Amino acid sequence: MGPFPTTRTSAPKQKPADDALAFGKVMTDHMFLMNYEEGKGWHNPRIEPYGPLSLDPATSVLHYGQAIFDGLKAFRGDDGQIRLFRADRHAERFNRSARIMCMPELPVDIIRASFDALVGLDADWVPRKPGTSLYLRPTIIATDVMLGVHPAHSLLYFLILSPVGSYYKEGVKPVRILASDTHVRAVRGGTGEAKTAANYAQSLAGQQDAARAGYTQVLYLDGVHRKYLDEVGTMNIMVRIGDEVITPPLAGTILDGVTRASALQLMRDWGLAVSERPITIDEVMEAGRRGTLREMWGTGTAAVVSPVGTLGYKGEDILINNGETGEITQRLYDAITGIQYGRTNDPHGWTSVVPVAA
């Protein structure tokens, strides 16, 4: 794959200081694009200066939301090399989202080549300050121009990049989450396993309700019984009761998180008791009351791990580990970030070094 036809920007942007970086507010100088037409397949891969897309107002994605994305990061290591974390697994998940949303898959080697080519070209945009990274946002949208509801015959793949600040500027910090008895995220047979735009649009109301009640995130329960833990916000959830770490199984409603898979692998490497099994909110609350709920945390690319200090449900608040980051949570954070920044060895070969363009 590659090299791809490249039009370099004639007006490079001013890069923000590493200290001023937030999440997803600034984009780099270039973007990768590729088109799909039925009968022709994926074609015309190219890199262009970053800029607006021009879309007809009748473009189907704007009406029916046939859109998928993924999110992964590139890290500048202490040795100066730029590493992607589990790019293959992200590319495979992107294709799984495509299948669920009736979109044509992209060959994994083309996805990977687009990551390497764009990050390599905009390598100077990978920030240097500890904890910072470059976020990659691959996306596919349906571009048929017509108002009938149908799987698209033409689509656009694009990849954009955004330098992001450290999620934890003052160390890993626990959050307050609310188990919702009113909002659900997904049901079996729906789109919960896909990273698709609609899932995030429909999560806004629950998130807003939780924020109004004084919590940072929503813990979603399953949509049928309203009792099994599903996910927290846009993260997978893990709880430690006694010496067992429990996370809900991949059974059709939750996203197969790359951080989730990495955390499970590491904890198994460490010899911890790890179960992927259904767990009810009542079991978690009861453990909280009895004092056996030792840790609870979310996992996701943005934060790596996000410890839960307080869990609210039906008017009751449970304080977990005195509102402090637990031992396994911290150990996972240190281990995963150590691999990402090339500070420790990478026994499972999760990182890949990006070749930097001259």
Ligand SMILES: *Cc1c(COP(=O)(O)O)cnc(C)c1O
């Ligand atoms: C992206 C996402 C996650 C986390 O996945 P990672 O691959 O670990 O970043 C979890 N749940 C939802 C709903 C997500 O969108």
